[in-house]
Amino acid sequence: MVPLQYYLVLSAILFGLGAVAFVFxxxxxxxxxxxxxxxxxxxxxFVAFSQAFGKVHGQVFVLFVIVVAAAEAAVGxxxxxxxxxxxxxxxxxxxxxxxx
Amino acid sequence: xxxxxxxxxxxxxLAVLGALSLVLQKHPIHSALSLxxxxxxxxxxYLLMGAEFVxxxxxxxxxxxxxxxxxxxxxxxxxxxxxxxxxxxIAKFAGLPLALALTASIxxxxxxxxxxxxxSGQQVIxxxxxxxSSMLFKEFVYPFELTSFLILVAIMGALVLxxxxxx
Numbered sequence: 468m469v470p471l472q473y474y475l476v477l478s479a480i481l482f483g484l485g486a487v488a489f490v491f492x493x494x495x496x497x498x499x500x501x502x503x504x505x506x507x508x509x510x511x512x513f514v515a516f517s518q519a520f521g522k523v524h525g526q527v528f529v530l531f532v533i534v535v536a537a538a539e540a541a542v543g544x545x546x547x548x549x550x551x552x553x554x555x556x557x558x559x560x561x562x563x564x565x566x567x
Numbered sequence: 568x569x570x571x572x573x574x575x576x577x578x579x580x581l582a583v584l585g586a587l588s589l590v591l592q593k594h595p596i597h598s599a600l601s602l603x604x605x606x607x608x609x610x611x612x613y614l615l616m617g618a619e620f621v622x623x624x625x626x627x628x629x630x631x632x633x634x635x636x637x638x639x640x641x642x643x644x645x646x647x648x649x650x651x652x653x654x655x656x657i658a659k660f661a662g663l664p665l666a667l668a669l670t671a672s673i674x675x676x677x678x679x680x681x682x683x684x685x686x687s688g689q690q691v692i693x694x695x696x697x698x699x700s701s702m703l704f705k706e707f708v709y710p711f712e713l714t715s716f717l718i719l720v721a722i723m724g725a726l727v728l729x730x731x732x733x734x
Contacts, residue, residue, distance in 0.1 A: 473575065475681045480586075483666060483670030484590055487590055487662075496640065503629075518617065520684065523698045523702060544725070547640060557649075
């Protein structure tokens, strides 16, 4: 069997890459995709712990996370369409109403 | 090296490459396709851990529904290559070390908590799908019903957001 630590380190690497993409990217759709990447990394850790403990609680929580991610994608993409309609751009630099 | 470990390293390497490609690609559609690679690799890892149901849901919901929605929106809005804007001077030098520090600290934290678990189990849970379903409809029945409400609210929110303003 694969040791638990391997899965956890992979999960941390994927989360870190998602966080980097979240900060570095300028396209709002790509930023949104990096959020999905981070959610996926956390799901991996959930399933790995579930297997290590021999209980399915972690897998049940993964299902809840997936449901919330789906709801978030629906609302978030609606917001993205609204931003494109109002600003004619997907660049987050142009969406700076709350910037100091 | 056992075959299971070999499969793990192939899938894990593909997943990390996909995530790197998501960061480095300029065009959003390429980023979306890289993210699909990551999700399929993660589904393979779930299968490796004996979580068949989660693997199937991962492929169907993430790979099939959410990513199709993303690609649909990218094509609908005709999103082009992203424009590079100037980073601040600090970001240029501090960005990569800070990202590495974040990843390392998370990895150290979770690996440490994983070390306390090691030794218990590490076996494939038999009949996991049946256990999940009975748990979902017994212990977690209220959260389960609440998620259906959440989806309803999300659908209504998306409708309200996306509709055109009436004059």
